[in-house]
Amino acid sequence: MSSVHTSETDAPWRRRASKAAGAFKEARSWAAGEPRETAPSAALPLPGGKRMRLTTDRVRAKPALSPQVSFMLGQNAIGLGVWGLFFPRAVQRFLGLNGSPQTTQVLFGAREIATGVGLFSDPTRSGVLWARVAGDVFAIAVLSALNRRSNPKRGNARLALGVVLAVTALDVITATRMTNVKRNCD
Structure with a gap:
């Protein structure tokens, strides 16, 4: 032997x-x-x-924290996506959003699940992170429109807008760092 x-x-x-x-x-x-x-x-x-x-x-970003942040962003996106996909009326009630539940399912639930699964499976995928940034811009536009006096859930919309702005900052930082990651294999 x-x-x-x-x-x-x-x-x-x-x-x-x-x-x-x-x-x-x-x-x-x-x-x-x-x-x-x-x-x-x-x-x-x-x-x-x-x-x-x-x-x-x-594969590492300098410092190696970016893949871990990306992984956590993916986990949170899956959670939000499940809420939007399976409970669209609850999302609409919480935010004071008028529209069809199917629109909420597609624009919020399915989008979040798709990017969440992408990051959960490989947190180093910068393309998925940039897709999240684009989705965040859309969410910011919707939540800004819901921040009006006639919305009885204006406070919830403001809270959600603040959270989305913070997550967008993390998404942009992580996407930028993961875009610059160099792999040592072909």
Whole structure:
């Protein structure tokens, strides 16, 4: 039976203790000038003494918080989408929106679910984030129109508008950062 020997080049993603600081450091594949071979990989032994090398793509935005924010935005979009898709009349009552429930289902529910599932499956997809920004602009226009004195749910519309403005800011920041992510594979 052959044994597997790993070296620093076999597993650069492993955390190594820094003797001076006592902290853990992680090799980062997005560092400028770092060769492609530093992508996380492992050599696995196969029958007959052969080895198979598994290499993964290392996708990170600087700092690595953007994919996590994007993932959370996707989760929240799914929740809002479920509300809009399955309970359109409740959305209309909450906001003081007049119109058909089917319009609310398509324009709010289905749109949110589509972008939410896209980000939930791969939070590094900048195209989905930019689609969310476009949807946010539409939602801001609708909510601004609902911020009128004749709307009995004006306070709810203002609250929703404030939340959408904050989420839009996160969407724009995350979309911009994820657009600039460099992948280390072709």
